[in-house]
Amino acid sequence: MTNFDQPIERLGTNSVKWDAILQMYNEQELLPLWIADMDFKAPAGVLQAYQKLLDHGVLGYADTPESLYTAIIDWEKKHHQLIIEKEEILFFSGVLAGIATAVQAFTKPNDTILIHDPVYPPFANIITTNHRQLVRSQLIEENGHFVMDFGDIEEKFKQHQVKVMILCNPHNPGGRVWLKEELQQLGELCRKYGVLVFSDEIHQDLVFSPNEMTSFFAAGEGFSDFSLQFTSMTKTFNLAGIKNSIVFAKNEKLRKQLEHKQTENFQQEINTFGLIGMEAAYETGEEWLAELLPYIQSNIAYTMTFFQEHLPKVKIMKPEGTYLLWLDFSAYGLADEELEERLVHKGKVVLNAGISYGPSGKQHMRLNVACPQVILAEGLKRIAAALS
Ligand SMILES: Cc1ncc(COP(=O)(O)O)c(C=O)c1O
Missing domain, CATH: 3.90.1150.10 (Aspartate Aminotransferase, domain 1)
Structure with a gap:
């Protein structure tokens, strides 16, 4: 205990x-x-895994073992009823690093990216430092929590020819765990207007019953065709400093395009501590x-x-x-x-x-x-x- x-x-x-x-x-x-x-x-299982590494004492480059993929796939299946295949997983040194790379891979300077207002501040920083146009859709406060303004989102998709929406699911700072129906409505709008969704699901495991986490992939038929899911075990298990994350990309074309930009930036080699912490957390942290x-x-x-x-x-x-x-x-x-x-x-x-x-x-x-x-x-x- x-x-x-x-x-x-x-x-x-x-x-x-x-x-x-x-x-x-x-x-x-x-x-x-x-x-x-x-x-x-x-x-404790994460600390023991690090202790084992330190006792061995050699801190060379690390590979991504089969057991790591299995740990991720099993966790997603058990906790989120999400079926992920090994080849759909990419590793990054942090969710924000992944999102920034995706912004570069899928948009050009001056393209428009939509985010909520309020939302986790680095989304806006990534958009503006990469010289993309930032458009916000304000969340509405209703019965003590945030809901999305779908009319406003649609208007902005049309008016600004939005290319990407960065979604925070669950929502930081409001703590909203978006309902399947809300994500479905959002996803249908994105599909209609050809908007790619980057769904930041780093808080996916920090959900209080009876609320239920729905990943954007699972919110509607074919949603994984036009979305990427960014997540990590670092928020769940308090490992933020190891800077490690995963991207789930079911659409092969999107995956290859993201992977290409990752390689172009030489971001594909992942920190040994990140990989060890991730596997140990998913295997022993439940x-x-x-x-x-x-x-x-x-x-x-x-x-x-x-x-x-x-x-x-x-x-x-x-x-x-x-x-x-x-x-x-x-x-x-x-x-x-x-x-x-x-x-x-x-x-x-x-x-x-x-x-x-x-x-x-x-x-x-x-x-x-x-x-x-x-x-x-x-x-x-x-x-x-x-x-x-
Ligand atoms: C929604 C959200 N995304 C990303 C991050 C940061 O992730 P990373 O450190 O993996 O870049 C945080 C950290 O608080 C967060 O709340």
Whole structure:
């Protein structure tokens, strides 16, 4: 049984979450509830696999063994009812590296790519740094969660001749686990307008029952003909630093085109630690994950209660998956800079600024609750103090 309650000192480990912020904000004793990694040790089976490698002591180039493919295929079949063949799998050094390569492989400069607003900020960065046109479709808040505005998406597909949509499934920062029907409706629009879908499914395993993950591939007949699925075990098992990911490409033409760009960029050789961690996580991490999910849910419940009792003016989007909460601070009437300033310098707590997720993220913050509950409790107290 994993003890998720046990705090682990991360200061002084070159952690972005804990160490980088001290310089970033020129402030001491900050408590981080931001960037999406967890303050928990990785599953024991992953650590043992690394120990075995270190005991052997030779860290040469690594191949992708048959057992790795089997581990991935079995996981997807068991957990997502997705049938993946070995030849449909490509490896990348991170989901974002895969998406950036796909943007280069399937679009030209000035082509238009659509993303949601709000959505995980690097999507927009990849689009603009590659000189593609960025178009956003704002999500609608309905009954306390986000839904897609299909009318707006269709209008934008037509008006801007959109080539690609980058979808976040489940959605970061809203924690929405898109329903099969929603993905189906989106997919039919993409098919109608010839839009390729890059479905980022890195949060696929962090889903709370009774919500069910539907991969874009499985949402409609033939959807894998015009989509690529990007995923990884790094979010599921808290291995973000090993930078490793997989792309599922069922359409051979798309796969070859992506592979060609990957080779052109010489990105096809994958870090030894990434490959070992991935295989060990999929082979041995199931029990750890089964223990993690209720812990995250209890942290979400704790946070909701805290806000109801101490900060009822903050509107919270309760996630159906992920360990991220989207918080609306607009009732305080503070400008984004002032809100961040108060949290960081008065409360000494760091969240992700909502505005970085798109214009609709104004006066919002994203909170990461994947930490021991004592740390979360202290962080929430600091948020309350910042706003007092
Ligand atoms: C939706 C989403 N995609 C991609 C990433 C980053 O993936 P990687 O580190 O594999 O590039 C994250 C990390 O938080 C994420 O939330």
